[in-house]
Amino acid sequence: MARREAPEINGGSMADIAFMLLIFFLVATTMDVDSGLARMLPPKIDQEDMEKPPEVKERNVFVVQINGQNKVALKGEPIRIDELKDRAKEFIANANKEEHLPEWDVKEIPYFGAVEVRKGVISLQNDNGTSYETYIAVQNELVRAYNELREDLAQGKFHKPYEDLDVERQKAVRKVYPQKISEAEPRNIGKK
Numbered sequence: 001m002a003r004r005e006a007p008e009i010n011g012g013s014m015a016d017i018a019f020m021l022l023i024f025f026l027v028a029t030t031m032d033v034d035s036g037l038a039r040m041l042p043p044k045i046d047q048e049d050m051e052k053p054p055e056v057k058e059r060n061v062f063v064v065q066i067n068g069q070n071k072v073a074l075k076g077e078p079i080r081i082d083e084l085k086d087r088a089k090e091f092i093a094n095a096n097k098e099e100h101l102p103e104w105d106v107k108e109i110p111y112f113g114a115v116e117v118r119k120g121v122i123s124l125q126n127d128n129g130t131s132y133e134t135y136i137a138v139q140n141e142l143v144r145a146y147n148e149l150r151e152d153l154a155q156g157k158f159h160k161p162y163e164d165l166d167v168e169r170q171k172a173v174r175k176v177y178p179q180k181i182s183e184a185e186p187r188n189i190g191k192k
Contacts, residue, residue, distance in 0.1 A: 060102045062091045062122045066138055068129030081137050088145035092177065094118055111172045112157070125184045139181075146179045153177065 064084065065073045072079050074087060094101035102120030109115050122142055126135055147162075150173050154162040158169060165173065 056121070057103065059100055060119045060121060062088065062120060064122065064124050064138060064142070066124075066126040066130045066134055068127040070131050070134040072134075072138060081134075081141055084138065084141040085145045085148070088122060088142055089149055091120055091122070092118060092145060093149055094120070107175070109172050109175045111169060112176060115176055117176060117178070121180045121182050123182045123184065126186050128186045130186065142181055143179070146177055149177045150174065 063075050065076075067073070072081055072084065074084070079087065091101055094104070097104075102118040104116040104118050106114050107117045109117075124138065124142070126138075151162045153173050153176060154160060154165055154169070157173075158165060162170065162173060
């Protein structure tokens with residue numbers, strides 16, 4: 001009896017199929033790119049500016065400290081995290097032009113004209129032992145203060161939510177309330 005040979009499977013198109021599967025998974029996979037904190041690095045300082053730093057008045061700085069036990073203090077006084085947003089909004093806006101709150105400069109801003117823009121800066125200082133959760137909670141409250149002020153301004157001026165404004169109007173609102181959060185390098189603040 002003659003022995004029959006087993007038929008061979010044509011493998012020529014296997015590379016094509018593997019390539020098509022690879023492309024499918026690359027196109028169908030989504031990547032989450034919106035994680036983390038959106039922050040811009042400060043501009044590089046020239047040598048001339050380093051020798052004579054700008055004078056910052058105490059009234060223009062909102063000092064928030066987080067110690068190693070995750071306790072939050074505002075200008076050295078203990079504060080709960082849920083109180084931070086309202087105190088930051090009061091500082092940022094200085095609606096009544098109080099003497100202990102930030103000064104302002106009058107600037108010309110599109111859609112608003114001449115506007116008083118506050119000089120205030122929020123200084124965030126945390127301890128080496130601060131937990132990430134507390135740090136993020138404080139960051140969220142500070143950013144929420146800016147977002148609420150911007151939202152109120154957009155609603156009052158344009159009768160629309162901030163998110164629904166076009167890019168130019170959003171930029172104008174951000175110029176009225178520029179987000180100024182300065183973060184110091186972590187250190188040992190204490191065990192308050």
